[in-house]
Amino acid sequence: MQRPCPARPRALQPVASEEELRTTVRRLADEIAADHGRHQPLVVLGIMKGVVIFLADLVRHLPMPLQIEFVSARSYNGTRQETVEVLDDLGGLDLEGKAVLLVDCVLDTGRTLASIHREVVRRSPADLKTCVLLSKQRPRRAPVRPDYVGLGVPDVFLVGYGLDHDNRWRHLPYVAELRMPEDAQEPE
Numbered sequence: 257m258q259r260p261c262p263a264r265p266r267a268l269q270p271v272a273s274e275e276e277l278r279t280t281v282r283r284l285a286d287e288i289a290a291d292h293g294r295h296q297p298l299v300v301l302g303i304m305k306g307v308v309i310f311l312a313d314l315v316r317h318l319p320m321p322l323q324i325e326f327v328s329a330r331s332y333n334g335t336r337q338e339t340v341e342v343l344d345d346l347g348g349l350d351l352e353g354k355a356v357l358l359v360d361c362v363l364d365t366g367r368t369l370a371s372i373h374r375e376v377v378r379r380s381p382a383d384l385k386t387c388v389l390l391s392k393q394r395p396r397r398a399p400v401r402p403d404y405v406g407l408g409v410p411d412v413f414l415v416g417y418g419l420d421h422d423n424r425w426r427h428l429p430y431v432a433e434l435r436m437p438e439d440a441q442e443p444e
């Protein structure tokens with residue numbers, strides 16, 4: 257009988273190291289603090305679930321009083337066009353007159369950020385800025401220009417630092433390209 261496929265750590269090709277992520281998160285926090293000021297309250301609204309680790313690191317470098325909130329979204333492959341469903345419709349979150357920072361881990365087509373941005377605008381915030389840690393180098397399919405961008409990354413499937421494949425790999429401390437999503441094993 258044939259043995260099962262051995263572990264293949266080479267399935268993960270590092271794209272952003274821990275050190276690079278640390279430096280990038282610190283720079284983003286400095287930019288946000290410089291624009292926003294150290295004393296004005298801020299609502300940090302993260303897009304679940306991929307954002308959790310980035311957001312946890314980012315907020316620990318932000319000096320202003322802040323509130324952390326989350327929103328969930330899911331992309332669909334429709335018959336002709338992908339759509340994004342905002343899963344909890346921001347619940348009863350009151351954003352009127354508040355300064356909001358919308359945060360996602362990776363910008364790909366731009367649809368997720370664009371669609372949640374629209375939802376937030378409906379709630380009449382006083383100020384709304386957007387921040388992404390990773391920006392894929394590819395054409396966008398929705399009109400988004402994040403105010404704060406961490407790193408440009410190639411247009412490949414990424415895992416780690418919050419990003420998953422089938423709910424795996426989120427806990428990797430670095431970002432990697434997943435080359436063999438079907439049979440990838442845990443790294444050694």
Ligand code: 5GP
Nearest residue numbers: 306363364365366367368412413414419420
């Ligand atoms: P967009 O709507 O810009 O196409 O995609 C953004 C969302 O898709 C992100 O919030 C993330 O959940 C997911 N996504 C996009 N690219 C990747 C990727 O390379 N890896 C993973 N794990 N998720 C991704």
Ligand code: MG
Nearest residue numbers: 306420421422
């Ligand atoms: Mg996912």
